[in-house]
Amino acid sequence: MKNKYRQTGKNKSLSFKSKWLTLCAMMLAFGLASCVDYSDEATTVSAKVRLTLPEEFTSNSGLEGRTVVLMAQNGNRLTATTDAEGVASFSNIVPDVYTVSASWELTQAEYAAATGDNVVNEGAVVSGNLNNRLVKGEETIALPTVLAINRSLVIGKIYYAGSKDANKKNYLAGQFIELYNQSDKAINVAGLYIGLLESNATPAYTLDNLHEKFSDSVVVCKQVFRIPADKAHALKPGESLVITNSAIDHTAKVATERNLLTADYEAKFPTGRIVNNPSTPALEQKFSSFDKIPNMNLLQSGPCGVVIFRTEKDVTKFDKVYSYGKTNGSLWLAVPKRYVIDGVDILKYNSKSGGADVATKHLYNDIDGGYATISAVNGYNGEVVYRKTSTRKGKDGHRILQDTNNSLNDFKLSTTINIREYDE
Amino acid sequence: MKKGIARLLLLLNVMVAATASAQPKTGGEHYAVRLTVSEKGSGESIMMASCYLQPLGAYTVTNIDGKAVFANVPRGKYTLEISYVGFEKYQTTVEVDRDLDLKAVMTPSSLALKEVVVTAQRKSSGASTTSVIGRQAIDHLQASSLADVMQLLPGSKMGNQDLTQQHNLQLRTLVNNNTSAFGSSIIVDGMPMSNNATMTQGGFSSTAFAGTDLRQISADNIENVEVIRGIPSAEYGDLTSGLVIVHSKAGVTPWQFKGKINPALQNYSLGKGFKWKTGIVNFNFDYAKAWGDPRQKTRSYGRYTLNMGYGLDFSKRWHTDTKLRLLYANDWNGKDPDAVNDGTENSDKNYTFGLTHNGRISFNMPMMRTLSYTLGITASKLDTRNSRIVPVSSGLLPILTARESGYYLVPWATQSYLATGITESRPGNFFVKVNDNFFLKAGKTHQSFKLGAEYRLNWNSGRGYYNADDRLPYTPNSNGRPRAFSDVPALHQLSAYAEDNFSWAMNKVNRLRANLGLRFTSQQPFGHVATTALSPRLNLQFTAAEWLDIRGGIGLNSKAPGLDYLYPDVKYDDRVAANYMPQNNLAGQLLMYHTQAVHVDNNRVKNATTTKIELGLDFKLSGNRKLSFLAYRDKTPNGFSALTSYTTYESNFYDLTHGLTPSMGHQTMVDLGNPARRDVVFMSVGGVGNDNVTVNKGLELDFDLGVIKPINTSLFFSGAYSETQTWDNGLNSRSVPSAFLPTEYASYGLTPYKLVYPSGLDKNTYRRFINTLRLVTNIPRLRMVASFTAQAIWYDYQFDYTATKNPIGFITQDLAYHEITADMMRGYLDMQGNYYATTPAVNHIKLSDMTIKASDAVPVKTPITWNLSGRLTKELGKLGGLSLYVNNLIYYEPYLKGNTTSTLVQRNTGSFSYGVELYFNL
16 A cells, blocks of 8 residues: 555656646545555554563562563563552553563562571562563463572672773683672572583474473583682672683783682693683582583673582582483583573574573573673673672672562673672 | 516517517618608708607607618508698508608698697507697687696586686596596696695595696697597506696797687687707697686686707707796685775795706617606796684684693684784605617518506605794694605606517408507605505407497506595694683683694504506498497596594693682692593594595596588587596594583583494485587688587486494593494493493483484485587687687576575586687788
8 A cells, every 4th residue: 555655656656747637636636645554654553561460479468569661672671660569560662572571679578478498598579571572462461470589699790791902802811700609698509509501502402302301300501610629618798709711911912801809719730721820719519511621611792601509419420411402413411401500591692682592592481581692793792690789788788789580670781890899 | 676676577478479489570671751742832851740650669869860770661551641830631551561751741730721620539559548639629629738638528608617616537436526527647748747745734635626627738839639538558557547748838839829808718829830950849828817707806817838849869869858947827716806905815836947958869779769758847836825814703713723732721712813824845756767669570560569658756845834923823733733845755756667569360351350458557655655666457349340349347446545644644632731810810811722642653644545447439431421329437546535544642630629729810730640531532533544435436428420521510429427436445434422421421522432324325326417519610711610519417416325223332541442233233332332122220311312323315316407509619720810719609598406406506607709810920
């Protein structure tokens, strides 16, 4: 229809000299234009999102006044507050694909009241997340939520991107991972495991594959390291733990890098082309999918998901699995999900969408409902992925980091932030 | 080898005896055929026109008066062919029953003539599959180098040839094959362009460029090109498949200036042929500059060629042709001029000098009608200079320069640096060939014999590979050590051959032609790396009816290994022996490496031999239509490949607990006798072997549909179904996958043993079915030819197949081989290689885990694509002319799905181009 309209307009200009024809053409144009059906044009709709409480909740209270966020792919953010029934209403929104999320924090007392569970903890977070949901309007979207007990030890920073040196050449030796104790007690990190998630461009296991093959019971790692268990290492409240491949002062080599001389542990590569600091204790490698890479293989472009977990079991005896549907190639370590303390799903940036492809997610919603990513496809842009600071404070006033179980909300990027710092 | 020589001598004896006994029967019936060749119109005599009398193979050239004589021609009926640059080929049948005086009037080539050939023609005289591409076809195509010309062959994909990329000859193969490229032979004016003296630094690479770079041969100086895809004459050797014979222009021609311009290329040439004293001088200067992609100025190719030829008759019987060829070519890629210049660039300069002298002496003796010889020398100066910024992404880069085995304290780089690597290659070739040609006639049979010998000498006196600054190596790893090419001995190759071209006219219709040949080659005779080859061949052609020729052939061709294969580079393996980098004691920092240098003795590499089988049918249909079918199979069971063989060595590792004694502010002391680890390392020796197997087979169709007279249009339809299959028959082995090993192996890149699997099961298969239709419209009155080519690729298939394989053995650190039987597959091996039927308590691997499972790859099929191109050539009287072309005429670059991808992929990309050529006759 629109084409016809346009063509008629062209006719008009061709027969400009003849008034009669012009008039005819205009009439025809008007006639056709009035036939145009505009009903397929985008009109705004209203949508409702109904929250359902985590199954652990014994009472149905606490649904009122929660903020539900609709995030469009272009970054537009819409919010609405729930009524007593837990329904948030959005009006005048453009039908589109949105990520629907909600989360709120519970204090230890609120948690105990809602669940009847008196286990000592740091409070909890209730969160729900629906990735890339098409909202057409005139419907009520159910947003189930899950409960996550506030973690005392969280992954605070991941620097995997690497940077460029003065000659614009890649520099990766300054990569590090930082853990943070936000609880009110010191934590003994000895024996803690750090797992790097499998990072194939096409995931070895998508969430659907994990569901089908393992009933959501494992996370698939390419490398697993352990903090030495032979002697206790107490991490005080508000303290960070930095692990790296090369605990040296990298600023001497690349000005924008960091001084990692104070790093707590180093994944050593004695036969590698990397400087190891003999004064930094070694991280133990417990599993690697690759030959000849005894240190952390942090993929500068992502995916670069990280989990921390604890277990008394021998991790080297965990199942080793090929990629989904494959019978050869790399072998991955299947780590039972129940041991996981915290996880951050880091995906490869997609310059077209300005985010990452959630179809490549590796981590379950109850470990990380979203994902984090840097803003470059190939990495080397010096960006550190780090946790935002929560409004809450610890008993002694120490910082508590934001942990809504959704890295899209919890993490931000910085090229200048230093280790053990969370303010910029 | 002695056996081979004896066989050759025996064959020569038989041939000579046959000749001797045949001779008397024909005595007394010999006549002289005198020719006078002149130009149509002006009547001027033509000097140095080539005259052939077929099927005798008799050859002569005209003198300054345009006269030539065939002496001692036996009675019979022959075809006389006369050719001369810029003229239509003159062809007539002569009945020799007395002394003859013939006058031949030759017509200058022009688009005003009815017969214009702008496609590749199948050569009719010769049982082997040969295509001839003439000057008009090259002009119409607007070729800028020999690489362009090859797309006229049946089954070849048409498209744009990017002059900034190297091109080698790949005939009848669907995948770039190292052996077939190295084993192709390009002969320019009698002298093979040898690649035997090509040398590289580092190990053998099956993907590295091999063979002759076709870009070196500018198209404007070519008179015609013969491409022998079938079994070539025994006269030509040191090849596996694919022979291209280039004849450059020789004869009087006007000044001609040519310019070709398209967005990717400019090519200009100036040439002339003129009489000088008693001979003819030809010269051609050619300049080409190409960018590949006109949008980017990051790479270019420049080429200057000067060809000089001097044809001279020393006497009535002795005709000579001397050619001088000078070439300068520069391949460059680097930063865009608008970008920040950080000093990174690659340039490849080629200076080549070539001098060839061809002579032909007519003895007119029974056993020596014509003795021809070729003497040639080429010397090249190939300078490659690569600069890049070497990244130090992990923060520590050892500078490894050791050339002998041992422990070395090495310096290291912590920051990226600009480095330059230089390769100076000075390959030289000397070639001499003597060929005796004689013929005889007995009853209804003719025989034309060729007997000859050849000597080739190839050497390389270059400084080889080195770094501009040894402290900043260009390739700072085990493959980056300097290598002097001049250390390598010269290569000697001796060959002898005999060939009989037999022709038997049984009656007026039936005729049998046979070409029987034998060639013997010995390389580095009596040397440590000697190879010999005996290559027989037979081509038969039988005219079964006036409308049907049946032909077939079988033949062996051999390519001797070149210098680079016989004398591979030293293989280096470097391992960290100590890496102690205290951050508070800079003086105590230490990096120690163990270097293992293995000098490869490569006496195991032999010739690569291709066996070709062909069978063809040629139909002559009414209305001057011709239809040909050809089935072929080329098998190379022993193509050149990297040889898998191992050696082991011991390498120690030292740390603070063992061997290293640091002290503050002082150098750390090393006690070599107190290592923390003693590792036994497997190392690949890195020789060259003959384990690559390639089979090419296919069916070709060539249909000349004749002329549609009302529109003066000729139609040519060709098609080819081809299949290439390639696999490796060498030792198939791998390390135990690290995931099954204790971390002390995995972390140090060690394997307790190498597992051996059956080889030859994993095959790569390629198939293609392609059709080409050419419409050629010739309007003589307008002096114009237009051609349209439509090409469809109906089927394009690729399958990389991996079979499921159980290990059949393992090689332990003492290099002993141990068999793994089928019933052992349920058991276990410990790290020392001891077998256990049940799970042992010590570290072990489960043998069933070691099975290599078939990959889940499925064949990749490309959807049907097609391509149209149009070309036009117009002559502007005698002044000159112009040609235009458009490839992918309608810009068909569709997005299509393949069978394995769910995404749309753009096809035919980069096939669109256009260009113009202008030429002026001054």
